[in-house]
Amino acid sequence: MDIAVLIKYVPDSTAKITVSGDRVNEGGVSKWSISPFDEYALEAALGMKESSGASVTAITCGPNRSEKGLRDAAAVGADSLVHISVDDLTALDSTKTQALLAAAVQSSGASIVFCGKQAADTNAGSTGPGVAEIMGAACVTGVTEVGSEGSGLSALRATSGGAERVTLSTPCVLTFDKTEIELRRPNVKGIMMAKKKPIDSQDAESLGVDTSGSTANITSHSPPAEKAPGQMFEGASTVNDVVQKLRNEAKVL
Amino acid sequence: MEVTIIAETNEEGIHPVTAQMVTAAVSLGASPTVLCPGGVGCDAAASIEGVSSVISVEGDCFTSFDGGAWAASLNSAAGAGLVLAAATPNGREVAARMAASRGIPVLQDATGINDGLTVERPIYSGKAMESVKVDGDCVVTIRPNAFAAAGSGGSASVSTVNHSADVTVTVQEAIAKASARLDVAEADIVISGGRGMGSIDNWSSLEEVADQIGAAVGASRAVVDEWGLSHSIQVGQTGKVVTPTLYIAVGISGAIQHLAGMRSSKYIVAINKDADAPIFGVADYGIVANWEDALPALKDALSSL
Ligand SMILES: Cc1cc2nc3c(=O)[nH]c(=O)nc-3n(C[C@H](O)[C@H](O)[C@H](O)COP(=O)(O)OP(=O)(O)OC[C@H]3O[C@@H](n4cnc5c(N)ncnc54)[C@H](O)[C@@H]3O)c2cc1C
Ligand SMILES: Nc1ncnc2c1ncn2[C@@H]1O[C@H](COP(=O)(O)O)[C@@H](O)[C@H]1O
Numbered sequence: 001m002d003i004a005v006l007i008k009y010v011p012d013s014t015a016k017i018t019v020s021g022d023r024v025n026e027g028g029v030s031k032w033s034i035s036p037f038d039e040y041a042l043e044a045a046l047g048m049k050e051s052s053g054a055s056v057t058a059i060t061c062g063p064n065r066s067e068k069g070l071r072d073a074a075a076v077g078a079d080s081l082v083h084i085s086v087d088d089l090t091a092l093d094s095t096k097t098q099a100l101l102a103a104a105v106q107s108s109g110a111s112i113v114f115c116g117k118q119a120a121d122t123n124a125g126s127t128g129p130g131v132a133e134i135m136g137a138a139c140v141t142g143v144t145e146v147g148s149e150g151s152g153l154s155a156l157r158a159t160s161g162g163a164e165r166v167t168l169s170t171p172c173v174l175t176f177d178k179t180e181i182e183l184r185r186p187n188v189k190g191i192m193m194a195k196k197k198p199i200d201s202q203d204a205e206s207l208g209v210d211t212s213g214s215t216a217n218i219t220s221h222s223p224p225a226e227k228a229p230g231q232m233f234e235g236a237s238t239v240n241d242v243v244q245k246l247r248n249e250a251k252v253l
Numbered sequence: 254m255e256v257t258i259i260a261e262t263n264e265e266g267i268h269p270v271t272a273q274m275v276t277a278a279v280s281l282g283a284s285p286t287v288l289c290p291g292g293v294g295c296d297a298a299a300s301i302e303g304v305s306s307v308i309s310v311e312g313d314c315f316t317s318f319d320g321g322a323w324a325a326s327l328n329s330a331a332g333a334g335l336v337l338a339a340a341t342p343n344g345r346e347v348a349a350r351m352a353a354s355r356g357i358p359v360l361q362d363a364t365g366i367n368d369g370l371t372v373e374r375p376i377y378s379g380k381a382m383e384s385v386k387v388d389g390d391c392v393v394t395i396r397p398n399a400f401a402a403a404g405s406g407g408s409a410s411v412s413t414v415n416h417s418a419d420v421t422v423t424v425q426e427a428i429a430k431a432s433a434r435l436d437v438a439e440a441d442i443v444i445s446g447g448r449g450m451g452s453i454d455n456w457s458s459l460e461e462v463a464d465q466i467g468a469a470v471g472a473s474r475a476v477v478d479e480w481g482l483s484h485s486i487q488v489g490q491t492g493k494v495v496t497p498t499l500y501i502a503v504g505i506s507g508a509i510q511h512l513a514g515m516r517s518s519k520y521i522v523a524i525n526k527d528a529d530a531p532i533f534g535v536a537d538y539g540i541v542a543n544w545e546d547a548l549p550a551l552k553d554a555l556s557s558l
Binding site: 011013014016017019024036037093094095098120121122123124125126127128129130131132133134137138139140141142144154156158159160161162163164165166167168169172177178179180214215216217218219220221222223224225227230231232233234235236237238239240242243244245246247250252253 | 263264318319320321324342345346347348349350352353354356357358359360361362371372375376377378379380381382383384385386387388389391421422423424425426427428429430431436439442466478481484485487490491492494498499509510516519520521522528533535536537538539540541542543546547549550551553554555558
């Protein structure tokens with residue numbers, strides 16, 4: 001049971017995002033990390049590795065800095081690393097990114113794919129289901145628990161009424177939400193081993209994917225609309241005034 | 254431009270975002286067709302002003318949720334051009350699969366859409382906005398509450414198609430929510446607490462106010478992690494993104510990851526004892542006070558409305 005984990009290397013959640021010209025200023029981001037939900041996907045894969053001997057391949061698509069994300073994944077236990085080299089991910093529309101990732105998954109031989117519910121930069125949630133469609137695979141999104149079930153998997157997903165336990169057979173794609181589980185941290189030995197781990201370098205050509213001709217193209221980035229400064233009140237005795245304003249000014253009560 | 258809308262439905266019928274998607278479609282000069290998955294909400298959809306026709310898409314696959322099966326079924330009923338769905342968890346999954354199967358791009362969580370076609374959407378959890386120009390067909394999901402709802406004077410015709418698809422995700426067990434509280438992602442008013450609430454023992458003070466005004470209770474990640482609250486009520490970058498008309502933050506500092514989940518709320522009230530707390534930077538009404546004094550005062554003020 002081999003698992004491919006898709007990890008995206010993104011600005012750390014504490015990073016200040018600024019726009020210069022009409023693009024997000026990536027050069028101004030000092031700290032990059034594995035996208036938070038992808039860490040839960042990786043954790044789940046490593047859990048399955050422990051319980052059922054799965055081998056875990058971490059796959060990332062992005063510029064050279066993304067290799068650091070692969071090393072971070074190796075340091076906690078990923079067995080093989082694949083880097084699909086793309087200098088500017090924002091130049092590819094969803095069809096192209098998904099085609100690259102699906103091709104890399106297929107050449108890794110994995111029949112199970114774990115990824116994040118949404119990436120921290122795009123906030124989209126398109127990749128898991130899109131890759132599943134390309135692979136002709138089943139997909140469950142927003143998973144918080146996973147286990148093996150016969151030759152397939154069982155998963156817990158949130159629903160509007162609570163949660164559902166579902167089963168699915170392979171090939172399949174699961175996208176992960178944050179869970180209560182504590183993420184493992186790398187130890188010194190893991191970090192040393194990760195430094196030496198080979199990275200399988202791929203690109204669009206080696207994967208046989210045509211990445212030209214995106215039909216959805218970013219024209220500009222901009223800072224979010226500035227909000228007018230709010231009204232400040234001092235002390236609990238002002239609570240009633242605020243409630244009156246919510247009723248009469250904002251008309252929301 | 255031909256526009257097909259995938260109605261967003263739940264146990265109660267049609268979700269309000271459906272009429273908001275109609276507004277988006279009409280603003281592009283379209284007379285949209287609405288597809289109702291599993292035949293839910295057809296009459297309500299037909300009465301939305303601006304809708305030209307409604308198709309009840311029926312099939313066994315709609316008895317449970319399998320995004321792959323739903324997308325396959327809906328794809329065979331949807332026209333070419335632009336497909337709109339709701340930016341909810343299920344809507345996003347169906348949209349992504351419909352787009353991948355058509356080989357066209359998907360753009361999630363649009364807060365604006367203009368003729369041409371350009372789509373505006375938040376990225377980096379709202380720390381920036383993105384404009385995307387699309388040449389050709391695509392699938393776009395619409396953020397709930399980003400568009401006003403279309404009126405309800407319509408009377409579109411309803412037809413039925415039967416298109417089931419293979420289900421590959423089998424539901425074994427449904428687990429009911431531990432509490433009957435409203436979902437933070439759905440509620441019109443959300444009142445959230447953070448570490449400033451001191452301990453889980455004080456949480457009921459927050460819940461009492463919520464019950465008074467029919468609000469959902471949310472939480473910062475700090476208290477979800479430390480006090481063992483359900484992750485389903487966490488607001489923020491790794492929790493839920495909420496866009497209620499009123500968000501009340503109590504004892505929450507306003508870390509950037511928390512702001513990411515609530516800054517697009519229409520009105521924000523913050524109660525914090527520290528006048529320099531970053532939460533006040535996004536608050537429309539900021540109250541510098543201890544919750545121990547402010548929550549009882551809030552209860553009193555609300556009950557005398
Ligand atoms: C990858 C990542 C993802 C994250 N995702 C999220 C997320 O989704 N959501 C989220 O919320 N956080 C998230 N965080 C955590 C975030 O960085 C903060 O740690 C967290 O939001 C702090 O929670 P808090 O405001 O409750 O606590 P604190 O920051 O400790 O703030 C407590 C506040 O209460 C005030 N206070 C104290 N006593 C009182 C009193 N008696 N009355 C009134 N006010 C009082 C204090 O002045 C202070 O401002 C994430 C962090 C990381 C690294
Ligand atoms: N360029 C990428 N490289 C590796 N994984 C990716 C990439 N883009 C998206 N993913 C995976 O797909 C998930 C959802 O991404 P998105 O659809 O962009 O929100 C992410 O959390 C990752 O797990």
